[in-house]
Amino acid sequence: xxxxxxxxxxxxxxxxxxxxxxxxxxxxxxxxxxxxxxxxxxxxxxxxxxxxxxxxxxxxxxxxxxxxxxxxxxxxxxxxxxxxxxxxxxxxxxxxxxxxxxxxxxxxxxxxxxxxxxxxxxxxxxxxxxxxxxxxxxxxxxxxxxxxxxxxxxxxxxxxxxxxxxxxxxxxxxxxxxxxxxxxxxxxxxxxxxxxxxxxxxxxxxxxxxxxxxxxxxxxxxxxxxxxxxxxxxxxxxxxxxxxxxxxxxxxxxxxxxxxxxxxxxxxxxxxxxxxxxxxxxxxxxxxxxxxxxxxxxxxxxxxxxxxxxxxxxxxx
Amino acid sequence: xxxxxxxxxxxxxxxxxxxxxxxxxxxxxxxxxxxxxxxxxxxxxxxxxxxxxxxxxxxxxxxxxxxxxxxxxxxxxxxxxxxxxxxxxxxxxxxxxxxxxxxxxxxxxxxxxxxxxxxxxxxxxxxxxxxxxxxxxxxxxxxxxxxxxxxxxxxxxxxxxxxxxxxxxxxxxxxxxxxxxxxxxxxxxxxxxxxxxxxxxxxxxxxxxxxxxxxxxxxxxxxxxxxxxxxxxxxxxxxxxxxxxxxxxxxxxxxxxxxxxxxxxxxxxxxxxxxxxxxxxxxxxxxxxxxxxxxxx
Numbered sequence: 001x002x003x004x005x006x007x008x009x010x011x012x013x014x015x016x017x018x019x020x021x022x023x024x025x026x027x028x029x030x031x032x033x034x035x036x037x038x039x040x041x042x043x044x045x046x047x048x049x050x051x052x053x054x055x056x057x058x059x060x061x062x063x064x065x066x067x068x069x070x071x072x073x074x075x076x077x078x079x080x081x082x083x084x085x086x087x088x089x090x091x092x093x094x095x096x097x098x099x100x101x102x103x104x105x106x107x108x109x110x111x112x113x114x115x116x117x118x119x120x121x122x123x124x125x126x127x128x129x130x131x132x133x134x135x136x137x138x139x140x141x142x143x144x145x146x147x148x149x150x151x152x153x154x155x156x157x158x159x160x161x162x163x164x165x166x167x168x169x170x171x172x173x174x175x176x177x178x179x180x181x182x183x184x185x186x187x188x189x190x191x192x193x194x195x196x197x198x199x200x201x202x203x204x205x206x207x208x209x210x211x212x213x214x215x216x217x218x219x220x221x222x223x224x225x226x227x228x229x230x231x232x233x234x235x236x237x238x239x240x241x242x243x244x245x246x247x248x249x250x251x252x253x254x255x256x257x258x259x260x261x262x263x264x265x266x267x268x269x270x271x272x273x274x275x276x277x278x279x280x281x282x283x284x285x286x287x288x289x290x291x292x293x294x295x296x297x298x299x300x301x302x303x304x305x306x307x308x309x310x311x312x313x314x315x316x317x
Numbered sequence: 318x319x320x321x322x323x324x325x326x327x328x329x330x331x332x333x334x335x336x337x338x339x340x341x342x343x344x345x346x347x348x349x350x351x352x353x354x355x356x357x358x359x360x361x362x363x364x365x366x367x368x369x370x371x372x373x374x375x376x377x378x379x380x381x382x383x384x385x386x387x388x389x390x391x392x393x394x395x396x397x398x399x400x401x402x403x404x405x406x407x408x409x410x411x412x413x414x415x416x417x418x419x420x421x422x423x424x425x426x427x428x429x430x431x432x433x434x435x436x437x438x439x440x441x442x443x444x445x446x447x448x449x450x451x452x453x454x455x456x457x458x459x460x461x462x463x464x465x466x467x468x469x470x471x472x473x474x475x476x477x478x479x480x481x482x483x484x485x486x487x488x489x490x491x492x493x494x495x496x497x498x499x500x501x502x503x504x505x506x507x508x509x510x511x512x513x514x515x516x517x518x519x520x521x522x523x524x525x526x527x528x529x530x531x532x533x534x535x536x537x538x539x540x541x542x543x544x545x546x547x548x549x550x551x552x553x554x555x556x557x558x559x560x561x562x563x564x565x566x567x568x569x570x571x572x573x574x575x576x577x578x579x580x581x582x583x584x585x586x587x588x589x590x591x592x593x594x595x596x597x598x599x600x601x602x603x604x605x606x607x608x609x610x611x612x613x614x
Binding site for chain 2: 139142145197199200202
């Protein structure tokens with residue numbers, strides 16, 4: 001019988017043991033409150049621009065004169081399932097943020113597996129669904145870069161200039177289960193900010209740092225954020241790529257990405273306390289429902305249990 | 318190949334060469350090694366020109382003291398694209414000290430998963446990858462694990478360098494690298510980035526990585542690549558991604574396949590790597606730069 005331990009579990013544990021020799025102070029849990037808006041949307045033919053404007057208003061987001069980067073989740077294409085943020089939502093966000101007076105709105109993504117970002121975007125319908133797509137899109141894998149010091153224990157780490165220059169990064173993930181992280185939502189979507197031209201395809205460096213550790217580090221680095229989660233049709237089971245489509249019929253909005261992801265987990269029937277990266281991000285935002293100002297729909301009322309990958313250690317809450 | 322397809326691509330490359338001599342991934346962006354190497358290969362017939370030489374000097378200036386090349390002038394890290402720099406040296410019959418240092422760096426670099434510490438960890442893994450960790454491939458950057466694309470590029474470079482480098486380690490690493498690629502082959506006959514399954518569930522191959530894996534396996538006498546070439550043909554017929562079609566054309570033509578020409582009416586894109594690859598993928602084009610010396614198509 002093989003020992004019942006995974007390398008993914010053991011490596012961070014070993015790293016933690018080493019780190020405990022010079023333990024940094026425990027993070028102080030987030031003490032404020034965060035608004036999160038949940039809106040019903042049955043399908044992608046609805047007036048998504050109005051939904052997005054409503055979500056932005058309910059969360060009190062200021063957009064005027066800001067350089068906005070819309071970061072969808074563009075991973076791989078498989079016509080049989082729903083891997084990527086639907087192009088209709090991305091096109092609606094482009095329109096909505098422009099209408100609110102943003103200085104600029106750019107769609108940007110750096111897929112983790114596929115080198116041909118423009119080809120992938122074509123397969124996913126982005127060229128057809130976004131007017132002048134090529135002029136509005138930046139391939140973050142191949143953008144020019146600048147260094148950041150002390151990122152996730154690395155003395156120097158490089159990020160795309162497009163995201164470093166942004167006043168607001170709008171994370172637009174698909175609502176999906178993830179066979180390793182439990183769920184992949186607005187915080188993990190930031191993996192696509194890491195440039196493949198330096199870190200490769202896949203961005204193996206993030207796996208070596210640790211998936212939850214990398215998620216938290218990226219969200220610690222990029223704090224001027226907003227989330228619009230595509231939960232109209234999400235993915236359950238063996239996400240983030242090989243799962244099956246799951247209709248949840250919601251859009252979730254918020255400035256606090258921790259609170260947004262915790263709310264999405266509750267909508268998906270997943271206990272946020274069992275998501276490791278959320279536990280590690282207690283200083284970055286609210287996971288406690290008492291600290292989340294629910295706006296729009298009540299999250300409990302739109303709960304749609306997502307099936308988890310059978311091997312997952314998670315169980316439905 | 319009609320001039321109407323090739324010429325606009327070469328013109329675009331000439332037009333978008335940066336003042337420092339290199340090429341960015343896109344027009345007006347900083348120069349990086351990867352697009353610069355492909356552009357110089359695509360424009361190889363002009364290697365005597367001042368413009369080509371300026372690009373060559375820039376690329377040479379990015380070599381580090383340890384022999385590796387860095388990805389551009391602003392990121393001082395060793396990088397997989399060292400393989401492209403070596404391939405470019407071979408295409409120009411330049412086998413000087415810089416070339417030797419680059420080859421030595423590639424021979425000293427391997428995927429982190431093959432190190433003893435990581436192999437011990439792998440023995441404890443309840444959901445093993447099924448990879449033979451003795452088969453050393455190459456990573457995107459030092460201290461990361463090995464994947465198909467950097468391994469394929471490094472095999473191409475080492476096989477081209479083999480005539481000039483008398484080193485038993487080079488032969489050993491070629492055998493191991495080929496073994497690594499063969500061990501990561503998907504059940505459909507092709508390759509993706511380097512995982513044939515995740516958590517026990519099979520993953521499909523990708524067109525571009527299938528093309529690159531085949532390029533890396535050129536000249537291997539031990540391996541029957543018939544099924545893989547058939548899969549590459551299928552992918553070439555089915556794919557509408559121009560990036561994929563360009564790599565597949567380079568690869569299949571390296572193996573002697575005769576493919577229909579791409580339509581002349583297709584204009585070059587603003588993606589400068591794709592522009593260079595499409596120029597290299599033409600029937601009389603540069604697929605030969607990715608073929609080891611002495612290996613017939």
